[in-house]
Amino acid sequence: MTAVCSVLRIKGIEKVYSIGNNKVFALRNVDFELNKGEIVVVMGSSGSGKSTLLNILGGLDAPTKGEIFIDGLEVKDYYKEPYATEYRRNNIGFVFQSYNLLHALTVEENVALPLILKHESASVIKENTHNMLKLVGLYERRTHRSIELSGGQQQRVAVARALVTSPSILLADEPTGNLDSQTSIEILELLVEMKQKLNQSIVLVTHDPKVAAYGDRVFFFKDGRIVNEYQAEAHVPNIERTLMIMNNLQGS
Numbered sequence: 408m409t410a411v412c413s414v415l416r417i418k419g420i421e422k423v424y425s426i427g428n429n430k431v432f433a434l435r436n437v438d439f440e441l442n443k444g445e446i447v448v449v450m451g452s453s454g455s456g457k458s459t460l461l462n463i464l465g466g467l468d469a470p471t472k473g474e475i476f477i478d479g480l481e482v483k484d485y486y487k488e489p490y491a492t493e494y495r496r497n498n499i500g501f502v503f504q505s506y507n508l509l510h511a512l513t514v515e516e517n518v519a520l521p522l523i524l525k526h527e528s529a530s531v532i533k534e535n536t537h538n539m540l541k542l543v544g545l546y547e548r549r550t551h552r553s554i555e556l557s558g559g560q561q562q563r564v565a566v567a568r569a570l571v572t573s574p575s576i577l578l579a580d581e582p583t584g585n586l587d588s589q590t591s592i593e594i595l596e597l598l599v600e601m602k603q604k605l606n607q608s609i610v611l612v613t614h615d616p617k618v619a620a621y622g623d624r625v626f627f628f629k630d631g632r633i634v635n636e637y638q639a640e641a642h643v644p645n646i647e648r649t650l651m652i653m654n655n656l657q658g659s
């Protein structure tokens with residue numbers, strides 16, 4: 408049996424935005440753990456706190472309260488510069504709905520960028536970039552400009568770029584939001600392949616129950632809190648389960 412190993416643990420995370428005299432509680436006392444080689448899906452209606460959570464995990468925003476542990480060690484002040492850039496470079500890969508590639512660059516240059524920013528040697532940059540491009544099936548297209556690729560191929564490049572530095576955590580914000588259903592399945596299958604081949608830990612935010620079906624665990628947010636969660640079981644169809652919980656939450 409493989410031991411369950413925690414990559415990320417967050418404890419009592421709170422985020423309050425103050426607008427004049429009003430306070431918006433975007434996250435309230437959120438606790439969860441992400442294990443090595445696990446896909447955790449975060450679901451919830453608009454305004455429930457999903458993006459706030461992802462921004463805090465990614466070091467793009469500061470929590471008002473709470474603790475974050477990466478690989479068992481607390482990261483304090485990780486969201487403040489100069490630590491934030493270091494924290495992101497060493498621990499986090501991002502994939503967004505809109506791919507966010509640099510179209511002036513080739514596929515290979517886009518993927519190599521995080522390694523260049525980490526000042527890796529030319530040989531490490533070339534080897535890691537080529538390995539990732541092979542893994543996502545785009546090695547043959549490496550000299551093309553990213554604009555010449557389809558949406559699904561661009562998202563593959565974005566996944567390769569996010570993982571080329573071997574981050575502890577991949578944060579994916581609606582990664583299939585701009586894709587048709589067949590291409591969405593291909594990207595979700597790619598994420599599962601990265602989980603299996605690289606033992607990659609992934610936090611995936613989505614509105615879509617079909618996407619949530621790819622999670623090992625699914626958390627449901629409402630008004631900044633986790634209000635429901637389940638663990639995937641081979642014999643229970645995730646889509647039906649997710650839809651049932653979503654319907655119950657809408658009624659509550």
Ligand SMILES: Nc1ncnc2c1ncn2[C@@H]1O[C@H](COP(=O)(O)OP(=O)(O)OP(=O)(O)O)[C@@H](O)[C@H]1O
Nearest residue numbers: 424431432433451452453454455456457458459460
């Ligand atoms: N910069 C900000 N200033 C003030 N309030 C904010 C800010 N960012 C988010 N909020 C508020 O925090 C709450 C959670 O927002 P968040 O964007 O995390 O929700 P979400 O679940 O990601 O929504 P969506 O699915 O629409 O992206 C909302 O009430 C939102 O209005």
